[in-house]
Amino acid sequence: MTSIPQNQPPAVGAGGQAERTRLAERAEGIRRALVERPRFSLRLQMYLGFLAAFILSAGVAVALVYNFHDMENKIRFLEIVNDYVMEVEQARRFEKNFLLYGSNLSDALDSVFQAEQILTRNAGELAAVMGPGWSQVMLPKLRGYQALLERLGRLQGAAGAQGGPARQDLQARVRKEGQEMVSAALALLSKEKASLSTTTRRSRQILIYSLALLLVVLVLNAYLLGIRMLGSINRFGEYANRIAAGDYTPITPSRRYRDEFTDLALAINAMIQELENREAVLIQSHKMRAVGTLTSGVAHELNNPLNNITLTAHVLQEDYAGLSDAERQEMIADVVQEAGRAKKIISNLLDFARETGSQLEPLDLPHLLQETIDLAANQIKLLGIKIQLQSSDNLPRVHGDSQQLRQVFLNLILNAIDASAKGGKIQVIVVPADEPNYVAVKVIDFGSGIPAHILPSLFDPFFTTKGRGKGTGLGLSVSQGIVAKHGGRIMVSSQAGQGATFTVVLPVTTIPAELGEGRHPEPANRAKA
């Protein structure tokens, strides 16, 4: 009786070990990929943003300071020119008095001297506004006028009050020169007034435009920071949802640089690893619970071969002398056969109970379901329940961990057994799902159904309808976690009094079978971070 398949615990153990090593290497690889990017922290971006705003403000301040300086110069210049014009006009008034009454010439000359003093005293300021050539414009005119006045005074002293033609001519030149001088000064004054108002306007414009520019810079800064932070926050929100749904794929780099969110990603990856470890423990402990449930059926079933062996051995012992060789041979053959039967009854269960590493491989679902039903066969027989397996022909394979999926289906079948009345019926159907590239496994019972108000909480951890100490409320939650890891989902539909249907939808494998051996490629539709 060596036909019972032998399992190879060392090989499976080694597989689990290799799996753990592989997972650890992958986690390390992802950690390195996350860390080994150039660092561009949020803090740095904030600093740079504010620095840009500061540089802009500083530029504005410098421009304004320069402009105010310019304005001050111009105002000073206007004051000088104004004083100059007043002195020149004063000179001209004295000149008029002199021409009319022959008096005040010395006053006029004094005013001209004052005007010249104003010009020479403020040579620096004038040069700053008019350029170095200023003295070529104003001083010669003033000096020409001064010279004419002096000549007129000398002529006056020599020829008395009566004017000759030379005096007439000189008077006309003095008047003309004086007029030109005043009008030139006035022209300069009005030009500089216009220039001052331009400078004032420029100050105002610098203020308004730089304010607008500052607004743009600040808005841009806020926008860039916002995009970066909100984008990352949204991304991490998606990660959280994904993790909550049971997808424990670590976060992989999604940008070209690292920052504070990278630290968060590293922490979340550590958390994911911890969650995954805990889930593995949870799955295993839940599996042991299922094993416990199956034990009553197994113990019952085991009694039959054990009883056959006991009876046969005792009869052989009692009647040994009176039996023919052929009869003895037959009895020994019975003992051997029944021992094999006993072994087979427990080997399925022990095989299922064994802790194994995650092994992904292409799976034939109808075959897997038949194995699962065999596992629960004793339980099913014990309660006199009929179970039917129907499957479509030529179903594509799914990619998954046979142990874990068997656990999911076993859980659904055990639930269906619990829901069924004694002597009831359970249907297990495998068909292509409504959506393409998915296969659906339906476990249908005809029990009392599930009330609509508890349907939404059915997959919540610790939710149970079974009595205290009978159910942990983790079966469906663990199952959902396993199915989600396979890229599928579990759905339930039920009507009170009409039983319930649990549907497990799994993606079909799109990876060639030979690749699936030992390489553990991820399911085709697995979400990428």
Next chain:
Amino acid sequence: MSTPLRVMLIDDEPIVGKRLGPVLEKMGCQTETFVEPAVALNRLAEQEFDVVVTDIRMEEVDGIGVLERVKALSPRTKVIMITGYATLEVAHEALAKGAFDFIAKPFEPRDMRQAVAKAAEALGLQMPEAAALMVEEILLTEESGLPE
């Protein structure tokens, strides 16, 4: 011994009948063994038995069904239940319905002999072969030094 004890044995495990049939025959019982309870029930309709030994858990008709049928046909018949994994619930049900005794699997031929002898006694029938066998058995176990 005027009439031998008529015993019917029903168990869907063929080896049980195959081994216990000769054991009961040696006790002096007239034994019929059945693997399918439905066939056994048909036979019950034709022939009254003194003792019916039936497994509780069987496909189609279970031991409780057999018990009910036997009691309906012949109330004096003693029914001995073989149970694999004795549950209080089933035991209560069987007792309420008039079962005479229980034997829990796995059991030895001696357990069966004792149960049948007890049933025969309850029916007021003598079983000299059975008594002789039991003495022999005691001697046998003493000789082989098996612990009791």
